[in-house]
Amino acid sequence: MRPHRPGIRWTSSSLIQLLLITNTVLVLYPILMMGLSAFKSTPELFRNPFGLPENWNLANFIKVWERTNFPLYFRNSLIVTSGAVLLILVLGVMAAYALARYRFRGNELLYLFFLSGLMIPLRLAVIPLFIQLKAMGLINNHLGLICIYGAQGLPSAVFILTGFLRTLPSDLEDAARIDSASELQILLRIMLPLTRPALVIVAIYNLVPVWNDFFFPLVFLQKESLKTLPLGLTVFMGQYSTDWAVLFAGLSLAALPVVVVYIFMSRQFIAGLTAGALK
Amino acid sequence: MADRSSNKSSPPAAGTFRLGRRAGRILWLACLLVPPILFFVVFLVVPIASALIYSLFEWQGIARAGFAGLANFRQLLFEQPWQDWTTNAFWHNVIVFITLMIVQNGVALVLAYVLGGEPRGTRFYQVVFFLPVTLALVLVGFQWKLFLNPLFGVVNKLLDAVGLEALSQPWLGQTSTALMTLILVNAWRWLGFPTIVFLAGIRTIPREYFEAARLDGANEWHVARHITWPLIAPAVTIIVILTFIGSFNWFDLPFVMAGLDGPPGKATDVLGLYFYRTAFGEVSAGLQDFGLGSALAVLMFLFILAVSIVWTRVLRGREVELS
Numbered sequence: 001m002r003p004h005r006p007g008i009r010w011t012s013s014s015l016i017q018l019l020l021i022t023n024t025v026l027v028l029y030p031i032l033m034m035g036l037s038a039f040k041s042t043p044e045l046f047r048n049p050f051g052l053p054e055n056w057n058l059a060n061f062i063k064v065w066e067r068t069n070f071p072l073y074f075r076n077s078l079i080v081t082s083g084a085v086l087l088i089l090v091l092g093v094m095a096a097y098a099l100a101r102y103r104f105r106g107n108e109l110l111y112l113f114f115l116s117g118l119m120i121p122l123r124l125a126v127i128p129l130f131i132q133l134k135a136m137g138l139i140n141n142h143l144g145l146i147c148i149y150g151a152q153g154l155p156s157a158v159f160i161l162t163g164f165l166r167t168l169p170s171d172l173e174d175a176a177r178i179d180s181a182s183e184l185q186i187l188l189r190i191m192l193p194l195t196r197p198a199l200v201i202v203a204i205y206n207l208v209p210v211w212n213d214f215f216f217p218l219v220f221l222q223k224e225s226l227k228t229l230p231l232g233l234t235v236f237m238g239q240y241s242t243d244w245a246v247l248f249a250g251l252s253l254a255a256l257p258v259v260v261v262y263i264f265m266s267r268q269f270i271a272g273l274t275a276g277a278l279k
Numbered sequence: 280m281a282d283r284s285s286n287k288s289s290p291p292a293a294g295t296f297r298l299g300r301r302a303g304r305i306l307w308l309a310c311l312l313v314p315p316i317l318f319f320v321v322f323l324v325v326p327i328a329s330a331l332i333y334s335l336f337e338w339q340g341i342a343r344a345g346f347a348g349l350a351n352f353r354q355l356l357f358e359q360p361w362q363d364w365t366t367n368a369f370w371h372n373v374i375v376f377i378t379l380m381i382v383q384n385g386v387a388l389v390l391a392y393v394l395g396g397e398p399r400g401t402r403f404y405q406v407v408f409f410l411p412v413t414l415a416l417v418l419v420g421f422q423w424k425l426f427l428n429p430l431f432g433v434v435n436k437l438l439d440a441v442g443l444e445a446l447s448q449p450w451l452g453q454t455s456t457a458l459m460t461l462i463l464v465n466a467w468r469w470l471g472f473p474t475i476v477f478l479a480g481i482r483t484i485p486r487e488y489f490e491a492a493r494l495d496g497a498n499e500w501h502v503a504r505h506i507t508w509p510l511i512a513p514a515v516t517i518i519v520i521l522t523f524i525g526s527f528n529w530f531d532l533p534f535v536m537a538g539l540d541g542p543p544g545k546a547t548d549v550l551g552l553y554f555y556r557t558a559f560g561e562v563s564a565g566l567q568d569f570g571l572g573s574a575l576a577v578l579m580f581l582f583i584l585a586v587s588i589v590w591t592r593v594l595r596g597r598e599v600e601l602s
Contacts, residue, residue, distance in 0.1 A: 052542055121528050128329035131341060
């Protein structure tokens with residue numbers, strides 16, 4: 001099926017399968033255990049930690065959804081993540097399109113300028129960011145977080161999108177110019193649709209880390225009503241610290257959307273998340 | 280890294296020959312470029328540059344006071360108790376890096392090598408192994424904290440159940456095991472990442488290389504050692520660098536599983552926690568010092584950058600070009 005089969009011929013392929021199955025169990029069992037525990041009551045959880053739940057009870061999930069701020073955390077995470085990814089895509093396309101499709105003085109230099117951000121862990125600049133956002137009135141504000149993620153994601157977006165846009169042939173573009181289409185029309189109607197595969201990569205490359213980020217919300221969001229899911233989890237874990245079944249329900253609920261989307265889009269997820277490490 | 284064959288495919292600039300459209304083109308390029316540049320400068324370049332400047336000043340709360348020269352750096356590196364805290368946290372980061380290199384990346388290399396042979400179910404295993412990488416570290420941390428609870432956690436219960444009661448212990452509560460336990464949880468979450476990257480590296484090797492080696496009578500070990508290993512050098516480079524950067528920015532997992540103070544007794548303290556405490560205050564004392572925090576950030580930044588650059592040079596040296 002795959003073009004390159006290194007052709008490693010194993011005398012004992014069952015040994016290989018044993019190794020792979022062992023690792024599969026090591027990966028899946030803890031996740032499954034978390035999910036199963038969410039259906040038990042706390043006493044049952046301690047009495048029968050390994051088995052299937054005696055009855056599949058949704059009470060813990062209902063409790064989490066109705067009595068905690070979980071729906072709020074979800075909504076906040078959705079706002080911040082979609083805002084950040086959108087911002088990265090828009091700014092990334094603008095910069096990359098200019099860099100990839102036009103020749104002008106300083107082009108290469110500007111490209112390197114954006115790329116210089118690739119190696120910089122922005123969290124080390126959190127103190128200046130804190131002071132700056134405070135001055136701009138963006139502390140305790142989703143927009144502040146979105147801007148930080150936007151800056152963090154821009155270098156990789158420029159890198160991926162410029163590389164992709166440079167490979168597109170110029171025939172379509174030239175034809176459109178002859179038909180006297182405006183530059184904006186060429187970008188939006190012709191080039192952008194062709195860029196879709198790269199846009200998906202950029203989106204996923206940023207989507208998961210932003211959705212999962214804990215550090216920046218911890219610093220910039222103190223208001224309960226604004227907290228995102230990872231930060232909200234710390235509040236929730238403190239609130240219900242003795243009610244383990246509810247804790248597992250909360251953790252399972254937090255994991256569910258990512259796991260579901262991953263099951264359906266695993267190929268894109270793997271390609272997107274390793275995009276920074278693969279050329 | 281950069282695609283250098285760029286100019287070949289660039290179309291001739293629109294309107295270059297028509298004078299009237301020249302201004303329009305400049306305006307169009309400005310519309311495209313000014314917003315991202317401005318944004319990049321305001322939210323990345325300025326904050327990074329400011330961190331350097333801030334580290335040279337005294338701070339009172341969030342207000343800048345007098346010029347301090349290198350006093351903040353001196354305090355962190357040579358004055359007690361900061362010196363002890365700095366070295367303690369730094370060595371823990373070193374331990375994290377080395378252990379992850381051996382345990383996480385070592386296992387990943389074995390798994391990738393095995394999957395490179397495309398055994399039955401390869402696609403399935405790939406998807407499963409990568410799954411934890413998509414989960415938030417905070418979530419994984421809490422999940423394992425519950426599993427590792429000394430009284431009610433399933434880890435100790437499992438050990439008891441299989442007759443290894445002697446091994447069950449308060450994994451996170453004692454100095455001897457706390458850091459290693461955190462590192463193993465981290466490895467559990469990240470394992471799929473290096474696995475996939477190594478596997479992608481293995482798949483770029485033309486199969487004829489393996490066939491030729493085998494025709495010459497090379498055994499499995501020789502193939503792995505003399506063909507696979509040298510030819511996946513680019514993947515190894517990137518994983519070493521990413522593991523290094525990740526190890527020295529480690530924060531989420533120790534924060535949620537151990538705590539901001541690096542308990543027990545600073546046994547799990549790492550530079551990330553130490554930096555956060557210095558900048559935004561001890562849980563107990565409520566102290567914060569932006570000057571010291573900035574100095575620590577600058578030290579971490581310079582250290583990470585310097586080591587990354589040197590290593591990239593060294594590791595790239597052993598990469599072989601495949602034509």
